[in-house]
Amino acid sequence: MGFKRLAPRILNHPGFRGRATGIPRSKIFITIRRRFGDCSGCDTMEYQMIAPEHSEQVLEHLRRNFFADEPLNKAAGLCQNGSSCPALEAHCAEAIQHRMSVMAVDAKEKGACKIVGVVLNGILKPGDTAKALSKLDCNDDADFRKIFDLLHRHNLKHNLFEHFDVDCMFDVRILSVDSCYRGQGIANELVKRSVAVARKNGFRLLKADATGIFSQKIFRSHGFEVFSEQPYSKYTDEDGKVILPVEAPHIKLQQLYKAICAGDQDEKKQSL
Ligand code: ACO
Numbered sequence: 001m002g003f004k005r006l007a008p009r010i011l012n013h014p015g016f017r018g019r020a021t022g023i024p025r026s027k028i029f030i031t032i033r034r035r036f037g038d039c040s041g042c043d044t045m046e047y048q049m050i051a052p053e054h055s056e057q058v059l060e061h062l063r064r065n066f067f068a069d070e071p072l073n074k075a076a077g078l079c080q081n082g083s084s085c086p087a088l089e090a091h092c093a094e095a096i097q098h099r100m101s102v103m104a105v106d107a108k109e110k111g112a113c114k115i116v117g118v119v120l121n122g123i124l125k126p127g128d129t130a131k132a133l134s135k136l137d138c139n140d141d142a143d144f145r146k147i148f149d150l151l152h153r154h155n156l157k158h159n160l161f162e163h164f165d166v167d168c169m170f171d172v173r174i175l176s177v178d179s180c181y182r183g184q185g186i187a188n189e190l191v192k193r194s195v196a197v198a199r200k201n202g203f204r205l206l207k208a209d210a211t212g213i214f215s216q217k218i219f220r221s222h223g224f225e226v227f228s229e230q231p232y233s234k235y236t237d238e239d240g241k242v243i244l245p246v247e248a249p250h251i252k253l254q255q256l257y258k259a260i261c262a263g264d265q266d267e268k269k270q271s272l
Contacts, residue, residue, distance in 0.1 A: 044108050045186070047193055050101040050118065058096060058103065059089055061115040066176035071212040071250040072150070075232070076143040087144040095120040095173050100201065102193045104177070104186045116181045119190040120174035121197065124207070126161045146243055150235060150253065151209050158228035158255055164205050170198035172208035175215055187215070191222045199260055206258040212250040224256040 050058060067073055067088060068081040079085040095101060104117035133152040136145055160169060172194055177186045198206050208224060210216040220226075230253040232246040 044106055045116075046105045046107050046113075047189060048103055048105055049099070049197075050096055050103050050120070051099065052096055054103065054115075055093055055096050057115055058101075058118055058120075059084075059092060061103075061118060061178065062089075062092055062174070062176055065178050066174060069179065070176070071246045072147045072244055072253075075244040075246040076146050078141075078143045078147070085141070085144065087139055087141045091148075092120055092174055095122040095171075098122045100170070100194075100197050102190055102197065104181075104190060106181070115178075117177040117186040117190055118174065119172060119176075119187075119194050121194050122171045122173055124169045124171040126167065129155045150230070150244065154228065154230050154253060154255060155209070160205065160207055160227060160255070160257055163227070164257075164259065166205050168203070170194075170201070170203040170206040172206060172219075175208075175218070187218050188221065191218055195222055195258065204260055206260070208256050210254045210256055211246075216254050216256070219254075219256045219258075222258070224258045226254050227257050228255045229253065 063079075063084055064082050067079050067083070067085050073079070073088075078088065098121065100121040100123070102119050102121075103115050105113045106116045107113045129152050132148070133156065136148055136152065139145055139148075161167075172191070175187055175190065177190075195206065206224070207227075208215075208219050210219050232244055232250070232252060233242060235243050237243055
């Protein structure tokens with residue numbers, strides 16, 4: 001049963017009404033919502049693999065929800081909500097080509113589906129990050145350069161390939177949920193499904209660069225562990241000025257990983 005239908009039943013139940021609980025009604029409402037992990041539109045929520053033909057719709061979702069909201073984009077002033085950012089769009093479009101990304105679609109009305117969340121995953125090979133860093137110099141978007149300079153250099157310094165001796169990784173690159181649908185467990189479900197995709201495709205290692213406190217919590221709750229961190233206050237230029245003044249409560253970049261062992265893979269493959 002959906003949250004919208006269930007919550008009023010509980011709140012108006014004779015055993016509940018008029019009882020002096022001392023807890024504000026609004027707080028109880030939030031607690032019920034969290035407890036049942038339900039949301040408006042959940043009855044109609046579907047999770048699907050993203051195909052290249054969905055690219056334009058996915059990019060439109062990201063322009064409205066990720067481009068201006070993600071902590072580093074926001075700190076760099078990368079773009080206004082809804083506007084395009086060619087460099088970031090190219091980065092996202094490239095990930096979609098790997099065919100390992102997942103979207104949450106609200107299919108409220110027949111034929112009128114809305115993308116309300118996406119996780120863009122790609123395959124990362126040794127040498128890819130160094131190549132991306134060298135290509136960054138040719139990019140004319142200074143704000144984009146600031147963000148990806150931090151990410152690429154951090155990944156090269158804390159090298160997961162060397163540490164785990166793997167020749168490819170499942171790279172969780174972009175996690176985004178529509179601002180009207182946040183706090184309803186959609187990002188959690190997208191990460192859970194990404195782990196399943198990685199397992200199904202035989203990956204031994206997943207990684208994610210989580211830029212904010214909430215995404216960090218989500219990855220950790222799915223068994224990701226912190227490999228390295230970069231406090232934003234210590235990422236400074238030669239004059240000691242903070243390069244990306246990220247707003248609280250986000251204080252650091254975390255490079256997270258999740259290792260999948262062979263036995264675990266066989267077991268999960270059977271259950272898929
Ligand atoms: N305040 C408090 N807690 C929060 C918040 C918030 N604003 N957002 C998420 N959480 C917590 C929830 O409490 C929940 O914890 P629980 O499982 O213990 O209840 C957990 O995070 C998961 O919450 P979801 O509802 O699954 O997350 P949601 O669907 O709201 O999406 C996301 C979270 C993706 C961070 C969303 O806010 C967003 O799109 N933000 C802008 C883009 C962004 O920052 N993306 C991540 C960058 S890192 C990367 O892309 C790899």
